[in-house]
Amino acid sequence: MAEIVLFYLLAAATVAAAVGVVMHENPLLCALHLVLSMLGVAGLFFLLQAPFVGAVQIMVYAGAVMVLFVLVLMLIDTNQDDEKFSGGNISALTKGLSVGVLSGLLTSIILRTPQSLQRSVTYEAYEVIDIAKLLFTKYVLAFELLGVLLLVIPVGVVALSRIRGGTHDR
Amino acid sequence: MGSDVFEITVNVIKMLIIFLLMVQLVPILVWVERRGSAFIQNRFGPNRVGPLGLTQLLADAVKFLFKEEFVPPKSHALLYYAAPVLALIPGAIAFGGIPLSMPIDIQPFQMFGSEWGPYTFKFQSYDLDIGILFILAISSLGAYALLLAGWGSNNKYSLFGALRASAQMISYELAMGLSLVGMLMLYQTLNFSNMVELQKGPLHFMFFGKEILIPFLPNWGIFYQPLGFILFATAAFAETNRLPFDLPEAEGELVAGYHTEYGGLKMLLFYIGEYGHMMVASAVMVTFYFGGYELPFSLSDSLTGAVRGAFSSVNLGNVMAALVIHVVMLLKILFFLWVFIWVRWTLPRFRYDQLMDLGWKTMLPWSLANVLATAYLILMAGSAV
Numbered sequence: 183m184a185e186i187v188l189f190y191l192l193a194a195a196t197v198a199a200a201v202g203v204v205m206h207e208n209p210l211l212c213a214l215h216l217v218l219s220m221l222g223v224a225g226l227f228f229l230l231q232a233p234f235v236g237a238v239q240i241m242v243y244a245g246a247v248m249v250l251f252v253l254v255l256m257l258i259d260t261n262q263d264d265e266k267f268s269g270g271n272i273s274a275l276t277k278g279l280s281v282g283v284l285s286g287l288l289t290s291i292i293l294r295t296p297q298s299l300q301r302s303v304t305y306e307a308y309e310v311i312d313i314a315k316l317l318f319t320k321y322v323l324a325f326e327l328l329g330v331l332l333l334v335i336p337v338g339v340v341a342l343s344r345i346r347g348g349t350h351d352r
Numbered sequence: 353m354g355s356d357v358f359e360i361t362v363n364v365i366k367m368l369i370i371f372l373l374m375v376q377l378v379p380i381l382v383w384v385e386r387r388g389s390a391f392i393q394n395r396f397g398p399n400r401v402g403p404l405g406l407t408q409l410l411a412d413a414v415k416f417l418f419k420e421e422f423v424p425p426k427s428h429a430l431l432y433y434a435a436p437v438l439a440l441i442p443g444a445i446a447f448g449g450i451p452l453s454m455p456i457d458i459q460p461f462q463m464f465g466s467e468w469g470p471y472t473f474k475f476q477s478y479d480l481d482i483g484i485l486f487i488l489a490i491s492s493l494g495a496y497a498l499l500l501a502g503w504g505s506n507n508k509y510s511l512f513g514a515l516r517a518s519a520q521m522i523s524y525e526l527a528m529g530l531s532l533v534g535m536l537m538l539y540q541t542l543n544f545s546n547m548v549e550l551q552k553g554p555l556h557f558m559f560f561g562k563e564i565l566i567p568f569l570p571n572w573g574i575f576y577q578p579l580g581f582i583l584f585a586t587a588a589f590a591e592t593n594r595l596p597f598d599l600p601e602a603e604g605e606l607v608a609g610y611h612t613e614y615g616g617l618k619m620l621l622f623y624i625g626e627y628g629h630m631m632v633a634s635a636v637m638v639t640f641y642f643g644g645y646e647l648p649f650s651l652s653d654s655l656t657g658a659v660r661g662a663f664s665s666v667n668l669g670n671v672m673a674a675l676v677i678h679v680v681m682l683l684k685i686l687f688f689l690w691v692f693i694w695v696r697w698t699l700p701r702f703r704y705d706q707l708m709d710l711g712w713k714t715m716l717p718w719s720l721a722n723v724l725a726t727a728y729l730i731l732m733a734g735s736a737v
Contacts, residue, residue: 210503214431217496233482237489245492246522249499253518256503256511310482310542 189229196222210255213248220244234310358468367448367477374447378627379409385693392697419616424505427613431504436614436621439497443628446487448477450635451545453645453678454656458667474545475645475674483544484536487636488529491591494629495521498593498600498610501622505613513609516704517600520590523711524597528587530719534580534726535573535640547573548644552652560733570648573641577726581641583719588633590711592626595696599704634688638681645681652677 199222202215220243227236317325383398383406390397398405423429453475460470480486495518502514539547555569557576574581590597601609611622638644646652659676660669702710 214496214500233480233486237482237485241485241489241492245489245495246525249492249495249518249522252496252499253515256499256515310485311540 185229189226192222192225192229196226210252213251213255216251217244217248220248234313356468358463359471359473362471362473366473366475370448370452370477371444373452374444374628374631375624377631378624379413381627381630381689381693382412382623383409384690385696388690388693389697392694413620416617416620421616424507424613427506428504431500432613433618435497435501435504436618436625438500439494439622439625440628442490442494442497443625443632446490446632447628447635449480449483449487449544450632450639451476451479451548451645452635452681453674455545456670456674458670461667475678476544479543479545482542484532484542484636484640487632488525488532491629491632492521492525494591494625497622497625501614502610507613509606509608510610510612513600513602513606513612516606517593517610520593520597520599520707520711523708524587524590524715527583527711527715527719528591530716530723531580531583531587532640533719533723535577537723537726537730538573538576544639544644547639548646551643552646552650554649558733570643572643572648577641577722579718579722580726581637583715583722584640585637586710586715588637589692589695590707592629592633592692594626594630594692596699596702597707598696598701599707602701630689630692631685634685634692635681637688638684642684645677645684647680652680 196219199215199218203212203219206212206215220239224236224239224244227233227239386408387397387399387405389395398408401408401411423432451474455475456473458471458473461468498517498521499514502510502512502517536542539550541547541550551571551573553571555566555571555575557564569575589595593600599609600606601611603609606612611619614622647655655676656673659673660666663669663672
């Protein structure tokens with residue numbers, strides 16, 4: 183019972199925050215709503231008996247990635263650059279397209295989901311050590327490739343910032 | 353939460369008490385900070401209000417409550433008000449996850465004419481299997497309070513402070529997490545209670561198939577990972593924005609950094625948040641490297657035995673024993689809090705590029721090397737706690 187109440191509370195908060203992301207004009211407030219939405223998703227993971235995924239969701243997305251987003255957005259003068267964020271025909275076209283694609287995807291998934299409360303598959307709650315074993319044995323190639331991808335990004339950023347001038351110009 | 357009314361009630365009260373414990377330690381710490389700094393700098397410090405100036409804090413609290421309430425014009429009012437509250441939350445949640453004493457076993461007893469079954473109460477708000485991971489995750493949210501305070505108050509000094517704070521916290525989070533990995537590999541668990549269990553008894557480990565026992569040292573993490581401890585402690589100073597890493601509020605350059613525009617109770621909330629972070633860092637240090645709530649050797653067992661023997665009721669004896677052990681944990685935490693204060697009034701502040709160099713070019717490679725060396729040793733020598 184308590185779990186159902188918690189689920190609806192968290193789900194409502196997550197969706198409300200996600201709506202806030204697209205409805206706000208100020209990009210900083212959008213980013214902050216995204217943080218709230220991510221925290222809600224983390225809470226849903228905790229409800230699904232997956233505390234590891236929930237904690238990683240908070241640590242990586244809410245705690246690290248979004249802090250950097252907010253950091254960059256704070257440096258933008260929102261009074262002047264407002265139009266760059268919302269306005270223009272190309273921007274409107276991409277918005278319309280992405281909304282169409284996303285809502286199409288969502289409705290098709292919702293329609294394909296069996297509407298019964300009976301769970302067809304039960305998943306075992308994974309311990310951290312099981313996840314670690316899977317990551318370093320079965321999925322080691324994908325895991326390492328992702329690591330390489332993440333390494334390429336900072337190296338690329340440093341290289342670009344040195345070529346195009348700025349504080350690290352040679 | 354619990355299976356019946358009694359268990360749920362006790363658990364709720366327990367959570368409240370642990371939160372209040374954290375908040376109530378803050379005024380005492382402020383007093384220690386002011387008197388301690390005065391002691392270190394050969395001054396007197398606050399010594400007029402009450403014995404040793406102890407009631408100065410009550411006077412300060414009243415002053416904080418009655419200060420004028422204002423919002424700077426052109427600031428973002430919602431974020432301006434939200435930031436101090438957000439500063440308090442991560443520390444308060446994280447502190448609840450650390451075991452502050454041993455679990456209390458309660459035998460079945462009679463109350464209000466009905467039987468109440470056997471219970472085991474843990475001396476912490478919640479006990480997650482992923483313990484340290486959750487606490488690191490929650491603590492990483494502390495950056496938002498500083499960011500929102502800086503941006504929301506629409507002041508260039510606040511914004512500078514917020515930018516410095518978030519860059520610093522992101523940079524040192526990495527070294528902080530990695531410095532703990534070596535210890536986690538030795539413990540093979542993320543749960544705090546299991547770690548404390550593993551640190552019982554004298555120092556003993558397997559090394560190339562031989563069992564090595566050093567009877568005059570406790571089996572504490574610090575003897576396995578001294579480098580890890582130094583790195584973690586340094587990162588903890590940076591994460592809590594304390595000197596020598598208090599660049600976000602460097603008063604010589606930024607007036608007061610991210611809380612320039614705050615006064616009264618809102619300022620106090622930032623203080624509680626900062627001290628809360630310090631308490632969490634100290635408690636994690638104690639649990640990881642200094643045996644948690646256990647006394648070295650088997651002193652804990654004899655102490656709790658003596659306390660239990662002094663009470664006729666088994667349940668009362670268990671509660672009292674847990675409280676005595678809780679004092680041990682509290683003393684350990686207070687020692688590290690004193691170290692925080694001690695360092696603050698001893699070391700000068702870093703320059704910003706020195707701070708970044710230390711984080712990325714010194715601490716990150718060293719903590720990576722620590723992880724590799726520990727993994728190699730565990731694999732080759734088969735040594736584990």
